[in-house]
Structure formats: structure tokens, C-alpha cells
Amino acid sequence: MSDVGSTFIVAVASGKGGTGKTLVATNLAVALARDGRDVVLVDCDVEAPNDHLFFEMDAQHRAVMVPLAEVDEEACTACGACRDACAYGAIRILGGHTLVFPELCHGCGACVIACPIGAMGETRRRVGEVSWGPVRGLAAQDRLTLVSGTLDIGDVKAPDVIRAARSLAAGHACVVLDAPPGVSCAAVAAVKGAGLLLLVTEPTPFGLHDLELAARLGHELEVPMAVVLNRAGTGSVDIEAWCTREGIPLVARIPFMREVAEKYADACLVADEVPAVADAIAAMVALVAEREASV
Numbered sequence: 001m002s003d004v005g006s007t008f009i010v011a012v013a014s015g016k017g018g019t020g021k022t023l024v025a026t027n028l029a030v031a032l033a034r035d036g037r038d039v040v041l042v043d044c045d046v047e048a049p050n051d052h053l054f055f056e057m058d059a060q061h062r063a064v065m066v067p068l069a070e071v072d073e074e075a076c077t078a079c080g081a082c083r084d085a086c087a088y089g090a091i092r093i094l095g096g097h098t099l100v101f102p103e104l105c106h107g108c109g110a111c112v113i114a115c116p117i118g119a120m121g122e123t124r125r126r127v128g129e130v131s132w133g134p135v136r137g138l139a140a141q142d143r144l145t146l147v148s149g150t151l152d153i154g155d156v157k158a159p160d161v162i163r164a165a166r167s168l169a170a171g172h173a174c175v176v177l178d179a180p181p182g183v184s185c186a187a188v189a190a191v192k193g194a195g196l197l198l199l200v201t202e203p204t205p206f207g208l209h210d211l212e213l214a215a216r217l218g219h220e221l222e223v224p225m226a227v228v229l230n231r232a233g234t235g236s237v238d239i240e241a242w243c244t245r246e247g248i249p250l251v252a253r254i255p256f257m258r259e260v261a262e263k264y265a266d267a268c269l270v271a272d273e274v275p276a277v278a279d280a281i282a283a284m285v286a287l288v289a290e291r292e293a294s295v
């Protein structure tokens, strides 16, 4: 069951970048909206969000802020109590000065409680931005909202930006999450609570290796999975046999075609242009409908 009321959440993920995850997420979101759902597509690939390139929209923007411990240097006696209380190693006492490392601080507040003289407080710092708005250019009855999270350059708080982006999906009947590639904390933040995880892969040794990693994440988070095979017809690896062995359904194949690559590179919705891709996306919509009905 999803984590946003009765919302059904589909996460689209892959063990590595460049497998076709964004192609699947954007085209699936549009197809689900055309199938009558109130859909929000959340671009959780916050280090390199690009779902917005496929849509026209008037976006609103908001900074993502996180709590951060802050020392009053005038009052601080460098006693070390806050350092000892910090489970994340975010505080050091160096040369009689108490230093907080923002990248390590989780804003838990333990140091504020531990300080015996009230010299430790809390401030907020910006780590990224979320933008959101209804997609223009679809038929009047098709409801699709796009939410994008963008991590500030050099920051490491991707999960905070992803959580902020996901929170904007509340109230919509169907959420499609374009997860960051890999199996990092950011991928966990994106996939957690989904009702279905679509793993996009390709039939190569690299594709299989990263598929195995991504499937491990799905098992860990106890999210039902299905595989989408991109660039089908190339490569040397039998992904279908792997799916059979693992008991994970292979829901759709997107054939390797020059036309797919060209349309995608032009930021087109490929399913609108290439019938074979439309068929693959239709198979995913059918699976979503089946899973929605079972929760």
C-alpha cells in the first residue's frame, strides 16, 4: 500500500543511469493521466532532473530548507558535551573552537539539549529547490502535474529534497516517481512506500548487474517489482530468464530502434510517435491498474 492516503505510487528505477528510466516515467505518467487518473509525476533524480524537458508548464518554486545546529561562539566554552551527544560525528572541537559540519548534521537537536549553557542553537540552511505545476498541452480532461526536485550543486542532502518533492504529491490519486539511479540513500527515499517498483534495464552484463542491485533494494523495502526491458533485441544477456528465476515479472519490452533514440533526444513523448513504445507503455498501465485493484 502507498504512503499518501489512498494514493497509488509507482516508482520507476534502475541500478544505473542511461537505461531509459526517464523515458518510461514520463510516458507512463502521461498514459496513466489519459487513462483517467489524476497523476503527479515526481522527478526524484534531484542531481540531474530532466523530466521537465518533456513538458510545457508554468512552475512555482520553493526552496528546500533543513535544520542545522549553530554554535554561539561567544558563549561556548568548548566543553565537548554537544560533540559527545552527536551520533553523526558532525561536531568537532578544534583549537578551542566548536565546529559544526553542515553536511553531517541531521538536525536532530541532540546537541542543543546536551549543551549545559544554551550555547548551541538551531538555524536553517538551503539544500535545494522544488518546483511544481500542471502540465500544459494535454487534452483538457487529462490531469498531470509535474513536481521536480533539484539539489543545490555540491550539496549532499538529496533525500531531504526528494522528501520535499514527494510531499507535494499528496492528494493526487496516482504518483509516478522517477527515482535517482543506483541504490543510495536517495534511491531509498524515492522508492520507499511505493505500491509498485518498475525496474528498467537493458540486456547487457552491466544492465543485469545493476538490475540485481536494484532488485535487492526492492526486496529490502518490500515493494512489489516488475521489470521493463529497454533496448530489447540487442545485448547478450537473457533478462527474461533472470526474471523467471527471480520470480519477478517482465512486464514490457521497448525495442532497440533508431527512431526511439531520435525522438527521445528531441524531448518527444516517444509513445506518441512509436507504436512499439506505446504498446510497452500500455502493458505497464495494465499492470498498474491490476495492482491498484489489489490494494
Ligand code: SF4
Pocket (backbone or CB within 6 Å): 068, 069, 085, 086, 087, 088, 089, 090, 091, 100, 104, 105, 106, 107, 108, 109, 110, 111, 112
Ligand atoms: S543537530 Fe544532531 S546531527 Fe546536527 S550537530 Fe546536533 S546532534 Fe549532531
Ligand code: SF4
Pocket (backbone or CB within 6 Å): 071, 072, 075, 076, 077, 078, 079, 080, 081, 082, 083, 098, 114, 115, 116, 117, 118, 119, 120
Ligand atoms: S555543549 Fe555547548 S558549551 Fe559545550 S562545546 Fe557544545 S556548544 Fe559549546
